[in-house]
Amino acid sequence: MSLRIIKAGIQDTVQDFGRYGYQQAGINPSGAMDRYALQVANALVGNDLHEAVLELHFPSSVILFTRPLLIAITGADFSPSINGEPVPLNQCIVVNKNDALQFHRPVSGARACLAVQGGFKLSPWLESQSTNLKAAAGGYEGRALRKGDELICRTEREYSKLLNGKNFRVLPWTADHQSGDNSKEILILPGNEWDRLPAASRERFLGTPFLITKLADRMGFHLGNEPMDILPGEELVSSAVTFGTVQLLPDGKLIILMADHQTTGGYPRVAHVITAHHSKLAQKRTGEALHFRITDLMTAEQLLQKQQQHIKQLQNACLFKLQSYA
């Protein structure tokens, strides 16, 4: 036993980089909403970048550690504390047995990642530890974490030398989490039905902000736009859709598909949010505005490549730092 949920959060699940290879059976990939935060958390604690973490929403679970562990919290800032003392995001924290981690206020962002060194001892389902809530499979018993759940971490390390008798200890380096992209805009690529939007709809798409409604969860974000016109065309037979696909619903509203999206759909695919901006998008909350700007495939690929290079550098730097604490 390594950590116990002593109070349940609203929807906290085990997620990794996603379950790929089963969409042809209608099994959606799941996985962390913010895969950049997932990778930063894993880099910090020296894990494989795709290792499973706890994805936390606010109000979040209260977590009691039942053995010393090395952890890192990334993504949303929910004002974390250990035993009442504030602790930072994007840093390694050595926690002791009986330390309690809780989250106080949703300061910024929508979902946090909690990584532990060594990852969790959970049997994978179809090669992934991600929780698939629809299939009630993967992760911890295929469901969100509840009070009393106990997770075992795979680490063999003792950490007692690192703690030096203290309760917990924050290690003195910080992951640069910005990746040089502070723009407010969400970049999109035109979808196959983009050209079926009349000029006025396209202008509105790119010229006005879109508010995220209350219907915003791991499956998708419904946007609160005035109904948007689309030129008449033949009804689409179902085909594959993906994370970031922006669909125009029959009532003229837009939805952006997120990590728990259905594998296939039949609504017009007007646009796709570029993969490099999924992380930024995943951290948006109800009531926040999205500003779309159109880009091209070359830019989208280059931004994603840059993001991955940044994570690789971070991973190397963290491994180097962690060595001196071995």
Next chain:
Amino acid sequence: MTTPTLSYQLFSLGDSALTLDWGNRIDEAINLEVMARYRQFRHQQFPGFIEAVPAYSSLTVYYDPVFIRKLLPVAGTAFEYVRERITEMMLVDLPVTTLNSRLVRIPVCYDSSLAPDLDDILSEKQLTAEELISLHTGRIYHVYMMGFLPGFAYMGEVDEQLTMARKPRPKSTKAGSVGIAGRQTGIYPLTSPGGWQIIGMTPIELFNRNRKDPTLLQAGDRVQFYAIDKYEFAHY
């Protein structure tokens, strides 16, 4: 049997997938081509291939653009690279065949106690239960694609007399419910909101996460329904 390659369009689906589209139609000949290409792409995986998802008349290929970009000259995109690999593979004529497809027989209890929409449909269509059963069980259906829910098979086509519009609003639908929408028929593998008209229920599991193959059906299968009564349903 080798048929000439049907014409298709290829377009990007964001920056990590592309779709081949044979014309937005529900047509068994097109779907057999989709399935043949699906098997080919899985067999001849190019570097950076993640997975392929067949649908009615389209096939979507997911790839890892960061991995592919490491193999490329600076000027090109991963999309162009994948498009070239696919275009090369599409030059190979493939045997399009149904010979290897499985026939799966599925018991269905067509009883209004298990099928909330059955009575309305019978009166609207002016059919007896026996007539509906004979129409629905009277053909072998082709599984065009999987989607919507884990293990949900889109099958078709039902007899023209059984064509039904979707419900205006999705209603909670029990696992095992057998429904019709348009000329498609399908079975809900899990309890879920759904808009298909429910005419029966099967006692067998379409999805079981503990099985090695969690879904009973796969795209390309053939399916035939047979009627069972309430007693058989309860004791299945």
